Amino acid sequence: MDASRSRTRTHARRPVVSGWACWVSPVCSLGLVAGCSASGSSGGEAATRQAAQPAAVAQADDLENAYQRVIKDVLPSVVQIQTGSELGSGVVYDDKGHIVTNAHVVGDTRTFQVTTANSRDALAATLVYSYPEQDLAVIRLDRPPSGLRPATFGDSAKVEVGQIVLAMGSPLGLSSSVTQGIVSATGRTVSEGSEGGGTGATIANMVQTSAAINPGNSGGALVNLDGQVIGIPTLAATDPGLGDSAAPGIGFAIPASMVRTVADQIVKDGRVTDSGRAALGITGRTYADAEFRPAGVAVVEVRDGGAADKAGIEVGDVITGLGDTVITTMTSLAEALAEARPGERTTVTLTRDGGQQTVEVTLGEQ
Structure with a gap:
């Protein structure tokens, strides 16, 4: 799947519920129907099938119990965040009232109404810091209630x-x-769209899941059966062939390790002090060739003292490669940088005045 076709599933508008119609699919029994056997089958085979029934039922009960245990343990740590007329989700990060969510959920808003599992009324919260580059943000409840349950x-x-x-x-x-x-x-390395409130971020090492990710799930929790949050649901893929409608069963979550890295810095310092994200230190645009096909990234600005400046990259150069990766668009450059680390040495292939050359560069930090 082309990661550039993924887009953010932003917070949802509060729905108007009128005449809900519920479609319920039938539940299939895991046990065999008593008395059904193939013609001529031996009594031993029938007995084996009958003996398998209790084991299959027990396994189904165990899985169901695991689901219910995890939901009981973790769902109280997942909150609803309201920004004006729109809604998103968040995860309680600590008992001091910090809540981690997506940057695209908070948007430009600085104050919020949060509904927790143990609050009958919405609670006021304030933005601590938003980090759109990784589509993460932390807000804090103004008056954290007792019994607030942080997620693991x-x-x-x-x-x-x-x-x-x-x-x-x-x-x-x-x-x-x-x-x-x-x-x-x-x-997975995935690029968000900037439409619909998305940040346009390119995020590496994302977890792809078949669990349904719909508008309003953003900022919530992707949880394993040990009751641990392994990611923050952020994106759902779209299919241009279906008019950019959501592609069922293809969603993405920011991994827990990155969530902790970013949230810990925000809680401690009020901002992100070490992004861990590589940068060239340029402003660019996608360059099209004579046949209007994407053919590289045209450099329109070079940051003084940045990685590109130190490597001798100039305004007007067209970047066509980073290391072994072919660069054709801004998205492909962002994805290549997302998989690199600050301080890493690599090469940049570029064209200048009609000629091609390669320069060595030590990547900076975003």
Whole structure:
């Protein structure tokens, strides 16, 4: 999937509920129907099937109990955030009232109304800091209630494809909603759109999941069956072939390790002091060739003392490669940088005055 086709699923407007129609799918029994057997099958085979029934039912009960235990433990840590007429989700980070969410959920707002699991009325909250580059933000309750339950964040390195996960939040304003799926992939680099309130950020190492991520889920929790938050649901893929409507079962969450890194700095220092994100120190635009095809990034500004400036990159150069990665658009450059680290030495391939050259660069920090 082309990551540039992903877009942010922003906070949702409060829905007008009138005449809800619920579509309920039938529940399929995991046990075999008593007395059904193939013609001529031996009594031993029938007995084996009958013996398997209790085991299958027990496994189903165990899984159901695991779901319910996790929901009971974690859902109280997931809150609803209201910014004017729109809604999003957040996760209680500590008992001092800090709540982590998406930057695109808070937008330009500085004060919020937050509904927690143990509050009958909405509580006032204030923005601590928003970091759009990683689409994360921290807000703080003005008067944290007693019994506030912080979530437990897991180890991103232990997240594996195939793990069962639950997404918790307020999709379409329906608070305390839960969907389920699996971890579909890890290590995805995804670029948000800037439309619909998105930050336009390029985020590395995201967790891909089949759990439904809908407007309003942003900022909530993606949770494993150990009751640990392994990510913050942020994006859902869109399919241009379907008119940019959501592609079912393809959602993305910011990994818990990055959430902790950013949130810890914001809680301690009131801002992000060490982004861990590599930068060239330029302002650029996508360059199109004579046939109007994306062919690189044209440099329109070079930051004094930045990585590009030190490497001799100039305004007017067209960057066509970073290391072994071919660069054709601003998005492809952002994705390549998202997978690098500050201080890393690499090469930049560029064209200048009709000729191609390669320069060595030590990447800076965003």
